Amino acid sequence: MKLHLVKSHNVENHISDNVKTLPPSGIREFFDIVYNTPDCISLGVGEPDFVTPWRISDSGIYAIKDGNTHYTSNRGLLELRQAIASHIKKNHGIEYNPETQVLITIGVSEGLDIALRSIVNPGDEIIYFEPCYVSYAATIKLAYGKAVTIATHFKDGFAIDIDAVKKAITSKTKAIMLNYPSNPTGASISKENLEAIAAIAIANNLIVISDEIYDAITYNGEHVSIISIPGMAERTIYLNGFSKAYAMTGWRLGYACGPEPIISAMNKIHQYTALCAPSIAQYAALEALQRGQRDVASMRSQYLKRRNFITARLNEMGLPCLPPKGAFYAFPDISSTGLSSREFALKLLKSHKVAVVPGTAFGNSYDNHIRCAYATSMEQLKEAMDRMEDFVNGL
Numbered sequence: 325m326k327l328h329l330v331k332s333h334n335v336e337n338h339i340s341d342n343v344k345t346l347p348p349s350g351i352r353e354f355f356d357i358v359y360n361t362p363d364c365i366s367l368g369v370g371e372p373d374f375v376t377p378w379r380i381s382d383s384g385i386y387a388i389k390d391g392n393t394h395y396t397s398n399r400g401l402l403e404l405r406q407a408i409a410s411h412i413k414k415n416h417g418i419e420y421n422p423e424t425q426v427l428i429t430i431g432v433s434e435g436l437d438i439a440l441r442s443i444v445n446p447g448d449e450i451i452y453f454e455p456c457y458v459s460y461a462a463t464i465k466l467a468y469g470k471a472v473t474i475a476t477h478f479k480d481g482f483a484i485d486i487d488a489v490k491k492a493i494t495s496k497t498k499a500i501m502l503n504y505p506s507n508p509t510g511a512s513i514s515k516e517n518l519e520a521i522a523a524i525a526i527a528n529n530l531i532v533i534s535d536e537i538y539d540a541i542t543y544n545g546e547h548v549s550i551i552s553i554p555g556m557a558e559r560t561i562y563l564n565g566f567s568k569a570y571a572m573t574g575w576r577l578g579y580a581c582g583p584e585p586i587i588s589a590m591n592k593i594h595q596y597t598a599l600c601a602p603s604i605a606q607y608a609a610l611e612a613l614q615r616g617q618r619d620v621a622s623m624r625s626q627y628l629k630r631r632n633f634i635t636a637r638l639n640e641m642g643l644p645c646l647p648p649k650g651a652f653y654a655f656p657d658i659s660s661t662g663l664s665s666r667e668f669a670l671k672l673l674k675s676h677k678v679a680v681v682p683g684t685a686f687g688n689s690y691d692n693h694i695r696c697a698y699a700t701s702m703e704q705l706k707e708a709m710d711r712m713e714d715f716v717n718g719l
């Protein structure tokens with residue numbers, strides 16, 4: 325057979341304008357360098373270093389052995405939706421109907437995408453807070469929405485300025501997006517601020533999209549969800565998933581809970597574009613919810629030790645860093661180095677083989693920050709901090 329190479333000329337013009345103008349992820353460029361740098365310690369990737377707890381993986385293996393390898397219902401296994409509803413009821417006192425108000429998604433990523441596409445008409449404004457997860461701006465753009473960003477600042481512990489939110493509301497505002505504990509700052513939100521956001525959402529008839537993927541990795545006290553504020557479960561799309569808490573990033577499983585009409589609208593998109601979430605992962609997730617809580621607690625205690633260590637070391641080397649209240653990211657201020665966040669990350673990577681992510685990946689105004697993920701072993705973390713200290717001292 326004669327091999328035929330696929331050429332790509334003349335097709336660029338067919339790419340949609342919306343996709344053509346989508347900026348590339350600020351994180352990918354670094355990962356490409358990391359993969360090509362031997363002996364590099366990566367504090368770049370936002371995923372647990374732990375392997376999925378064996379009992380969870382075993383349930384996935386049994387699902388395969390038992391032949392549970394077919395499509396499930398579009399909304400996901402009812403048993404899993406019931407387990408999710410009980411989990412939320414126990415944690416937040418909110419009762420979702422598993423038949424109509426819970427949808428199993430392909431990670432929170434799909435949840436975000438179909439939540440936005442379900443509610444956004446072209447030009448609708450979505451408010452969210454920077455610095456934030458790299459996908460928010462892109463997902464809003466792909467839904468033909470308009471991103472309205474509100475900055476939060478190191479000096480305020482990255483807390484939301486409620487007056488700024490009030491000022492940002494227009495007749496086009498459709499929703500407010502929240503992500504607490506936050507990627508990349510590790511900040512959480514106070515009950516007062518949740519109540520203030522709730523009051524704004526109710527007064528202006530807005531939807532809240534709450535991405536709580538890091539809720540189980542909360543260090544000081546309990547995580548409070550906006551759905552537990554009176555009147556908010558009725559107007560919130562609650563998103564969560566298994567990637568972070570259960571170290572299941574590759575299983576690709578998440579869920580969305582909310583009012584029936586919105587979950588039905590999301591399911592409408594989901595049934596055409598995804599059909600259902602992976603069946604094997606759904607069986608594993610059921611085990612995770614039913615018997616995985618000790619594993620979650622054990623991983624959380626490891627993250628806490630690492631958090632205390634990395635925060636102390638960063639501050640000692642002159643890179644002020646707030647102690648993260650949740651998730652597994654430190655977001656130190658690097659102003660003292662005089663470098664831009666990109667210069668810092670590139671130089672550190674080239675000279676000391678430690679990968680961090682420039683702050684600008686999470687919002688243009690965060691050039692004086694870097695993100696260090698501490699989802700890596702204590703041994704690696706110690707070595708990474710020694711190398712970073714040497715790098716900073718040598719500047």
Ligand SMILES: Cc1ncc(COP(=O)(O)O)c(C=O)c1O
Pocket residue numbers: 370430431432433434457503507535537565566567573576577578
């Ligand atoms: C804030 C936030 N939301 C959503 C996601 C995507 O999660 P999933 O693996 O469930 O798609 C991530 C992944 O890093 C994240 O940090």
